[in-house]
Amino acid sequence: METEATPQILVVEDEEAIAHGLKFNLERKQYRVDVVGDGREALERTAERKYDLILLDVRLPGLDGFEVCSELRRRQDFTPVLMLTARSQPDDVVYGLKSGADDYVTKPFELGELLARVEVLLRRRQWSKTATGEAERGTAGGRFEFGPFWVDFETWQAKTLGGVVELSRKELSVMKVFAERPNQVISRRELLAEVWDLPNHPNTRVVDNVIVALRKAFEDNAWRPRHIHNVRGVGYRFVP
Numbered sequence: 001m002e003t004e005a006t007p008q009i010l011v012v013e014d015e016e017a018i019a020h021g022l023k024f025n026l027e028r029k030q031y032r033v034d035v036v037g038d039g040r041e042a043l044e045r046t047a048e049r050k051y052d053l054i055l056l057d058v059r060l061p062g063l064d065g066f067e068v069c070s071e072l073r074r075r076q077d078f079t080p081v082l083m084l085t086a087r088s089q090p091d092d093v094v095y096g097l098k099s100g101a102d103d104y105v106t107k108p109f110e111l112g113e114l115l116a117r118v119e120v121l122l123r124r125r126q127w128s129k130t131a132t133g134e135a136e137r138g139t140a141g142g143r144f145e146f147g148p149f150w151v152d153f154e155t156w157q158a159k160t161l162g163g164v165v166e167l168s169r170k171e172l173s174v175m176k177v178f179a180e181r182p183n184q185v186i187s188r189r190e191l192l193a194e195v196w197d198l199p200n201h202p203n204t205r206v207v208d209n210v211i212v213a214l215r216k217a218f219e220d221n222a223w224r225p226r227h228i229h230n231v232r233g234v235g236y237r238f239v240p
Helices: 018-030 037-049 066-073 090-100 111-131 168-178 188-198 204-217
Strands: 008-012 031-035 051-057 081-086 103-105 145-146 150-154 157-160 165-168 185-187 226-231 235-238
Touching: 008 018, 018 031, 018 111, 031 037, 031 081, 037 157, 066 081, 066 090, 081 090, 081 111, 081 150, 090 103, 090 204, 103 111, 111 226, 157 204, 165 168, 165 235, 168 188, 168 204, 168 235, 185 188, 185 226, 204 226, 204 235
Parallel strands: 008 031, 008 051, 051 081, 081 103
Antiparallel strands: 145 150, 150 157, 157 165, 185 235, 226 235
């Protein structure tokens, strides 16, 4: 029986057999599932209703999955996105993560792996909801202050060099790790595991891209940072 708490998932897939298979197996897990077959319809549907997760194929007619994901993030829609990418196109993974996707599976995929990743992202969705104001965990009052700056984990806003702005979910998540572990060396692998849930992914560029954005926000001189320091060959150290 569906209730208001039933997770709602949007499947964006133009291959009819795959789309029907995903819908069937997700509904067996008691999820509520909508299916659309192209990128423009996906953007229309997400503008009309809120989803807990989007399964998004890369190769779509019209707007591709990268464009759809980038547009969602531009709209400040941070619904978790699980990208479906072809095994023969490894760069899709990097492009997908850079466009704002949260995780990926490669086609042909194992159903068990896909369902496990769906469950992980839905669990992490609960943190996103607390971050928007339900109940912040781990930081008193929801606000973390350092130097002349602050980050509010309840509103997603931050005081930066450019004034008060809204951080992306990945930026917010990295700052949460930094706030919880000040002055500690945190490896890129740890950030991939904690923020992207990709502990074994071979490419750490997505981490560095977020760090570049955070330095632009909080460092007067990115080459001589005051707060976000490189630890050569390992990762980063955050100094409040």
